[in-house]
Amino acid sequence: MHPADPLLSVRGLRIAFGPLEAVRGLSFDVGDGEVLALVGESGAGKSLTARALLGMLPREATAAGSVRLRGEAAELVGARRPVYARLWGRRIALVPQDALSALSPVHPVGDQLAAAVRSVRGVSRSQARARAVAALEQVGIADAGRRARAYPHEFSGGMRQRAVIAMAMINEPELVVADEPTTALDPDTQRHVLELLARRREETGASLVLVTHDLAAVEEHADRMLVMYAGRAAESGPVDEVFARPRAPYTAGLLASLPPDAPLPAGGRSRRLPAIAGAPPTLAELPAGCAFAPRCPLAERAEQARAEGAERAERAERAEQAEGAELARRAEPAGDDRCRTELPEPQRLGDGRREVACHRWSELPDRPAELFLEHV
Numbered sequence: 001m002h003p004a005d006p007l008l009s010v011r012g013l014r015i016a017f018g019p020l021e022a023v024r025g026l027s028f029d030v031g032d033g034e035v036l037a038l039v040g041e042s043g044a045g046k047s048l049t050a051r052a053l054l055g056m057l058p059r060e061a062t063a064a065g066s067v068r069l070r071g072e073a074a075e076l077v078g079a080r081r082p083v084y085a086r087l088w089g090r091r092i093a094l095v096p097q098d099a100l101s102a103l104s105p106v107h108p109v110g111d112q113l114a115a116a117v118r119s120v121r122g123v124s125r126s127q128a129r130a131r132a133v134a135a136l137e138q139v140g141i142a143d144a145g146r147r148a149r150a151y152p153h154e155f156s157g158g159m160r161q162r163a164v165i166a167m168a169m170i171n172e173p174e175l176v177v178a179d180e181p182t183t184a185l186d187p188d189t190q191r192h193v194l195e196l197l198a199r200r201r202e203e204t205g206a207s208l209v210l211v212t213h214d215l216a217a218v219e220e221h222a223d224r225m226l227v228m229y230a231g232r233a234a235e236s237g238p239v240d241e242v243f244a245r246p247r248a249p250y251t252a253g254l255l256a257s258l259p260p261d262a263p264l265p266a267g268g269r270s271r272r273l274p275a276i277a278g279a280p281p282t283l284a285e286l287p288a289g290c291a292f293a294p295r296c297p298l299a300e301r302a303e304q305a306r307a308e309g310a311e312r313a314e315r316a317e318r319a320e321q322a323e324g325a326e327l328a329r330r331a332e333p334a335g336d337d338r339c340r341t342e343l344p345e346p347q348r349l350g351d352g353r354r355e356v357a358c359h360r361w362s363e364l365p366d367r368p369a370e371l372f373l374e375h376v
């Protein structure tokens with residue numbers, strides 16, 4: 001890769017379990033110091049994508065496509081363990097969902113951090129130890145010298161997650177992949193841990209791929225977002241632009257279900273929010289065209305228009321108005337069935353920083369949340 005290339009470049013990534021494809025041709029870049037959020041409902045393929053970047057896919061998964069890290073000669077998709085072992089901690093690191101799975105229960109936390117330092121740098125035991133204590137201090141663990149001697153089970157959930165962030169950052173990797181790093185925590189701790197992750201990222205200048213369901217966190221901490229649906233990108237672009245004007249109906253539906261900042265109406269204890277009806281398809285039942293079509297108000301509107309057009313044409317035909325039938329057929333340009341039959345490919349919009357994979361993105365109204373209100 002050229003020095004001007006992005007730090008990470010993913011092209012046509014596919015991840016399958018036997019005949020079932022969970023990630024179906026995903027391409028994206030991550031620039032230096034950039035925070036890219038991967039969002040989308042459960043099962044969209046976010047975690048698998050994150051794990052593919054780290055060479056940590058489940059054994060039974062097969063991967064195809066390309067993952068390149070700038071400066072690495074090796075193609076990382078399908079790379080053998082020694083290739084990744086060279087990168088782990090030094091160039092790429094994981095902040096997992098579950099801190100306990102990342103920490104050994106039988107060694108004090110400080111020893112684990114020190115071992116991580118020594119695995120990468122030729123420093124003495126006492127230097128590594130000092131570095132471990134400093135790393136715990138950097139993530140806001142008070143009395144770090146004493147706490148370094150404690151075992152993971154002696155830490156609270158929030159402290160463990162901080163320790164895992166310290167571990168991921170200790171050798172200042174260029175790319176950190178955080179897979180739902182706060183889901184196991186209570187909301188207040190979630191906020192603090194995310195802020196900490198963002199601060200450490202900034203201090204080290206690392207790039208971050210953040211897998212999350214939390215759109216408020218995306219708005220606050222990410223530069224760009226990639227919205228995934230059924231293993232593909234529905235939309236991607238700078239966070240402020242996507243939030244201000246989503247282009248894919250799926251993104252619009254996700255954003256519409258975010259609680260608004262405005263206070264509740266007087267006397268109201270809750271408000272009904274627009275929501276996307278239904279659930280994503282399972283891997284075994286992916287629809288032929290756009291996977292979102294069965295839940296998409298634009299696809300539904302087109303379907304209706306098509307049905308009405310066909311009905312009018314039929315009526316005209318019955319009345320032997322051949323000309324009328326032809327006109328009725330032509331009068332419904334929005335009524336074609338591309339959504340149900342053709343997989344939408346990502347298209348670049350404007351200056352190329354945004355992409356959308358939707359046949360009907362140009363039909364999305366200015367206030368798309370209203371499209372989803374009908375489904376509440």
Ligand SMILES: Nc1ncnc2c1ncn2[C@@H]1O[C@H](COP(=O)(O)OP(=O)(O)OP(=O)(O)O)[C@@H](O)[C@H]1O
Pocket residue numbers: 017022040041042043044045046047048049058060283
């Ligand atoms: N080891 C596995 N064997 C079979 N299918 C799997 C395996 N791991 C993941 N999958 C399937 O791949 C799809 C994508 O999973 P993935 O965990 O990447 O989704 P996700 O978007 O991260 O969801 P969540 O937000 O719930 O973590 C899901 O349908 C999941 O059931």
